[in-house]
Amino acid sequence: MLSLDDLTYSYSQSHESPIIQGLSMNVHAGEFISIIGVSGSGKSTLFKLIAGLLEPNCCEIHIHGEKCTTNRLGEVAYMPQKDLLLPWRTVLDNCLLPWEFNRKPSRGHKKEVIANIQRMLERFGLGKYEHCYPNELSGGMRQRVAFLRTLITGQDLLLLDEPFGALDAMTKKEMHRWLLELWDDLFKTVLFITHDLEEAILLSDRIYLLPSEPDQGVQEMHVNLPRPRHYVMNYDPHFIQLRQDLEQRLYEKTFI
Numbered sequence: 001m002l003s004l005d006d007l008t009y010s011y012s013q014s015h016e017s018p019i020i021q022g023l024s025m026n027v028h029a030g031e032f033i034s035i036i037g038v039s040g041s042g043k044s045t046l047f048k049l050i051a052g053l054l055e056p057n058c059c060e061i062h063i064h065g066e067k068c069t070t071n072r073l074g075e076v077a078y079m080p081q082k083d084l085l086l087p088w089r090t091v092l093d094n095c096l097l098p099w100e101f102n103r104k105p106s107r108g109h110k111k112e113v114i115a116n117i118q119r120m121l122e123r124f125g126l127g128k129y130e131h132c133y134p135n136e137l138s139g140g141m142r143q144r145v146a147f148l149r150t151l152i153t154g155q156d157l158l159l160l161d162e163p164f165g166a167l168d169a170m171t172k173k174e175m176h177r178w179l180l181e182l183w184d185d186l187f188k189t190v191l192f193i194t195h196d197l198e199e200a201i202l203l204s205d206r207i208y209l210l211p212s213e214p215d216q217g218v219q220e221m222h223v224n225l226p227r228p229r230h231y232v233m234n235y236d237p238h239f240i241q242l243r244q245d246l247e248q249r250l251y252e253k254t255f256i
């Protein structure tokens with residue numbers, strides 16, 4: 001689905017002090033992959049590079065096995081940290097935006113697209129809110145609308161940048177349950193940035209740890225817990241061991 005080979009990126013024009021250096025990564029169709037790393041390690045920068053908002057200094061990016069040209073926007077769906085719902089548009093009209101930006105006969109007529117969004121809103125527990133404005137919704141509801149808008153793009157590869165970072169613990173738990181059920185049915189490939197180690201373990205097939213120093217190399221961890229996943233797994237000794245392993249790798253300290 002996605003491969004990066006020796007990706008390097010620096011914000012400076014002279015290509016000095018790279019934020020990301022020699023990063024290689026392979027993502028298979030249908031995988032759920034979390035990206036973790038300390039603040040400033042380049043997680044959001046990586047997403048901007050994959051989405052084509054930034055161009056790498058060197059590296060080839062392949063999506064669906066094809067080498068990407070300079071314009072990758074439209075190959076992936078990107079949900080940034082803030083929900084970026086337009087406050088003057090209703091829930092339904094916010095969800096229509098991807099279709100409005102990319103009108104093609106193959107993407108259906110407006111009526112069909114609206115009917116599809118309405119079906120999805122029901123599925124997302126937002127059926128009653130299609131005519132509401134973003135300021136009338138709770139934090140969790142706004143995130144679900146933003147996620148639905150990301151899905152409506154029709155892309156198979158979703159880049160989700162800390163989608164639940166601003167939510168309280170209870171709402172976050174509800175969103176995890178909801179996302180796990182939904183992801184089982186959707187067969188989408190997800191790259192998911194998070195600072196929450198338990199969230200990363202609960203949701204992911206694999207986790208990539210970005211290094212705090214770019215030249216230290218990315219680490220990869222397999223989450224070999226069975227699916228479907230449930231919250232009770234948090235208390236499973238294997239889950240606790242994975243969490244401890246992740247903490248040690250992230251902070252390079254022993255916590256026992």
Ligand SMILES: Nc1ncnc2c1ncn2[C@@H]1O[C@H](COP(=O)(O)OP(=O)(O)OP(=O)(O)O)[C@@H](O)[C@H]1O
Binds near residue numbers: 037039043
């Ligand atoms: N537009 C920019 N110009 C120059 N430097 C930038 C720019 N955007 C980000 N940076 C720098 O790049 C580094 C990585 O930033 P990035 O936002 O990718 O980190 P992050 O791992 O996503 O951080 P966080 O977890 O805090 O969201 C930081 O040092 C940041 O200051």
